Amino acid sequence: MRKIITFLFLITSILIFASLDDISEIFNKEDMIQSSDQKLQKMGYLLKHWEKNHSLYKQKADEIKINNFREDEKALINFMENIQPLVYIDPVAKLSELYEQYPDSIAVKSLYLLYNVEYWKAIKDPKIAEQIISLSNEIENIKSKDIPLGIYAKSLIMWKSNIFKNEEIAYSQLKNLYINITNQKEILELLIEMNYQNKNNSLTKKLYKDYLEKPEKDVKTMIHLANLLYFDNDIEELSKFSEDLLNQYPNNSFVKKNIYEILGDSSKNIDQKVEYYKLASSSDPEDPNLLTKLGLSYYEQDPKENAKLVRIILNSSISKNPNQPEVEKILSKLRKNVIIKNFLFYMVPIILITAIGIFLLLKLEKIKKEKELKLMNDENDDNI
Numbered sequence: 001m002r003k004i005i006t007f008l009f010l011i012t013s014i015l016i017f018a019s020l021d022d023i024s025e026i027f028n029k030e031d032m033i034q035s036s037d038q039k040l041q042k043m044g045y046l047l048k049h050w051e052k053n054h055s056l057y058k059q060k061a062d063e064i065k066i067n068n069f070r071e072d073e074k075a076l077i078n079f080m081e082n083i084q085p086l087v088y089i090d091p092v093a094k095l096s097e098l099y100e101q102y103p104d105s106i107a108v109k110s111l112y113l114l115y116n117v118e119y120w121k122a123i124k125d126p127k128i129a130e131q132i133i134s135l136s137n138e139i140e141n142i143k144s145k146d147i148p149l150g151i152y153a154k155s156l157i158m159w160k161s162n163i164f165k166n167e168e169i170a171y172s173q174l175k176n177l178y179i180n181i182t183n184q185k186e187i188l189e190l191l192i193e194m195n196y197q198n199k200n201n202s203l204t205k206k207l208y209k210d211y212l213e214k215p216e217k218d219v220k221t222m223i224h225l226a227n228l229l230y231f232d233n234d235i236e237e238l239s240k241f242s243e244d245l246l247n248q249y250p251n252n253s254f255v256k257k258n259i260y261e262i263l264g265d266s267s268k269n270i271d272q273k274v275e276y277y278k279l280a281s282s283s284d285p286e287d288p289n290l291l292t293k294l295g296l297s298y299y300e301q302d303p304k305e306n307a308k309l310v311r312i313i314l315n316s317s318i319s320k321n322p323n324q325p326e327v328e329k330i331l332s333k334l335r336k337n338v339i340i341k342n343f344l345f346y347m348v349p350i351i352l353i354t355a356i357g358i359f360l361l362l363k364l365e366k367i368k369k370e371k372e373l374k375l376m377n378d379e380n381d382d383n384i
Contacts, residue, residue, distance in 0.1 A: 020107035046080035054087035257283035291317035
């Protein structure tokens, strides 16, 4: 009996205390949908409908019936049910009005913050970045603690903005958020990007495991993860992961280019390197970086046999990206070899033939003169 009473108390507590204020804590749409809070579930489905423009999400949201919404929450649900999917400006403007109408609402501030973050990702406007920082601070002051959405938003800005850039603090804050509080998808994606750009493999295994458990995945993040496995020298796992990605995205040129390039980078066998870089380059023939890797691999494989092919590939690469000292050095060496080769194969035979011709002419001339001199001597003898 006591267990039943406790269970009912917990359920009642969830229904009473559940609110859209928790958007500041759980801001990932899938996590909202999986939440035990029906208000967050409904908001999650409505956000997915805005993001994907798929009627199924709207239907799921409509199926969730809730009677204990606060006035500010009703206003937010009504706003979400009537906005146009896939647009930013109008929702942000309407949320600004709700922000003025409900100045003390954490729920309104949180959703306004979330939309500003999405909008800033698209246009990187410094004014929106300032609004994001201000909203984050407002919510944190009301709740008297740091909030996951605020930490993520400010870390994102400090990492990607030129004006507010502070990569060290951004990484430190986001890493602490991930390790100690939450592993929501957006946090994982940004942290994976940070580690990739810094070639930092300290959290690779944990990030890899946590991200693969997410129901929806970003292709670019998956490529970053493949690079992190390479940085971590986990070649066996990289091989499996790469095979899975190539099978999952068989017609995706971005995946094929990047995965084959990473496999080429990680391979210790020069013949494999050449084949991987060929496959990568076939997906993006204009990439100078790939052309350089392919050309240098051919050169390492057999500098004499592949000399002509290496010159063609590296000349193509340097025409697209002139600032490549190593490539210039090899091309200079190959050009000298061509000059020497041409001299040996063409000029030397011509010189020899010319020399022989001159020798023969001089020899004939000498023979002719000797004959003329002999005739002259014979005529003198006859006259005597």
